[in-house]
């Protein structure tokens with residue numbers, strides 16, 4: 504199957520010159536279920552994903568569970584090897600770099616995980632956890648000690664926490680430890696994979712606020728992965744919406760939230776609570792029918808068509824290209840035959 508995504512910003516190259524991270528036609532096909540005809544053809548979990556991340560910005564990557572956003576995130580830092588496409592960091596193609604070749608770059612891009620406890624070694628103290636990336640870089644003992652003390656304070660923990668173990672912390676505090684570890688080498692890019700979805704709502708806001716402050720202070724860029732558009736609203740500069748392995752809409756945050764062009768984005772946004780109680784009571788809520796289809800058996804044409812309130816005959820046979828919408832700017836791309844005007 505050929506990719507049907509148009510890369511209007513940079514059709515053939517390895518990214519715009521100012522991009523920190525350039526992703527072009529990225530794809531991941533997993534082996535299909537054993538004993539089925541799909542075994543050999545495989546399951547396309549990510550297909551034709553294209554975007555750039557600029558220095559110091561946040562790209563929100565949003566979609567329902569199973570849409571391929573976490574697989575995409577893992578490919579960006581090469582925790583998974585893509586089966587198609589290209590990832591470039593600061594203009595260097597890292598898609599097929601060996602782990603040895605990646606080593607000098609590892610300190611410049613890091614990852615934060617959804618479950619902070621699962622990602623922290625329970626037998627190590629906070630001091631050991633946060634200092635691990637600095638030890639790997641061969642920093643001196645004195646430098647590591649002073650950096651680690653700075654880092655715990657930067658993320659809102661106290662120096663006395665350094666001798667404690669992960670189980671002695673709440674979920675929010677454990678995620679602060681994960682953030683401190685990710686920032687230890689002062690990376691330029693952090694991929695945050697659902698960093699707040701395992702936390703209470705009140706704690707979510709604190710962690711998002713902390714990440715915003717750290718971005719202002721350190722200039723780090725984020726790819727912030729979430730299943731909820733409400734979570735990424737404040738922190739994102741741009742937003743990409745994924746459905747069944749593909750980006751269906753990408754653009755500046757304000758454009759996407761104020762005027763969603765893809766019916767799926769519109770439906771997701773209609774479920775985000777509004778602060779104004781009158782607007783909240785009178786708004787149109789779009790309820791999508793059914794669950795997202797399995798990537799092992801995707802619908803023909805536009806894969807959203809079985810759930811789309813605007814679907815017409817062409818949608819069942821022809822996959823729409825990700826291209827500039829009728830009323831959109833070059834930064835706004837939509838994959839729909841009938842985008843909202």
Ligand code: SF4
Pocket residue numbers: 765766767805806807808811812813814815818823838839840841842
């Ligand atoms: S292409 Fe058709 S089915 Fe797909 S989102 Fe647009 S209107 Fe809906």
